[in-house]
Ligand SMILES: Nc1ncnc2c1ncn2[C@@H]1O[C@H](COP(=O)(O)OS(=O)(=O)O)[C@@H](OP(=O)(O)O)[C@H]1O
């Protein structure tokens with residue numbers, strides 16, 4: 001197992017599942033390096049995690065770094081996708097699954113043409129994420145699952161969009177990680193304790209994994 005980054009506190013605990021993640025700020029999982037789309041060099045990097053975990057921030061930090069290294073990069077951000085490709089979908093289990101499958105479809109297409117596709121989307125259900133991984137595997141397209149593992153206690157203080165406050169105030173229900181499920185990845189390709197290191201350190205860890213897998 002490869003590790004990267006720095007940890008300043010003890011092991012983070014994945015919210016809502018009781019699963020304890022490794023004791024470093026970043027931890028690569030046991031998935032084999034299978035860049036079978038080697039000709040194109042494309043890859044999908046799915047950044048899963050709670051609202052305000054830092055998924056979009058990490059994608060925005062990483063994208064220009066990869067472009068500077070000569071990669072073609074697209075970011076499929078959850079909010080934008082929900083405005084267009086997934087307009088009309090809500091946050092039921094079924095709608096979230098549909099949303100994630102649509103994004104997985106587009107990501108795989110782009111990655112199969114050599115694009116590095118960064119996907120900062122919650123994707124709370126393991127089954128949905130597995131289906132996306134399987135789509136990539138079947139097509140021979142590289143895929144990495146990255147868990148942005150900021151705990152709910154930190155996310156709810158950040159509360160970028162005020163959703164945690166709204167849930168606490170009874171204005172909304174079904175908020176991921178609070179009163180809606182978040183099934184944390186058991187064996188992601190990389191787990192980033194984004195609350196224990198800087199954005200730049202998180203991006204560097206991910207960039208180094210991509211390089212290791214031949215995708216950066
Ligand atoms: N109920 C509820 N639960 C979770 N998230 C909510 C909810 N309502 C709105 N939002 C906001 O929707 C943003 C996009 O969600 P996603 O498409 O990433 O979610 S999902 O994968 O389909 O579950 C997501 O963006 P991020 O905060 O960037 O993760 C949320 O801010």
Ligand SMILES: Nc1ncnc2c1ncn2[C@@H]1O[C@H](COP(=O)(O)OP(=O)(O)O)[C@@H](O)[C@H]1O
Nearest residue numbers: 051052053054055056057158160194197198199
């Ligand atoms: N180490 C860190 N990594 C990522 N984001 C951080 C970090 N420290 C603070 N933040 C802040 O946390 C917030 C995360 O928001 P965002 O990236 O939109 O989360 P998400 O896309 O997961 O909902 C941003 O305001 C970001 O500046």
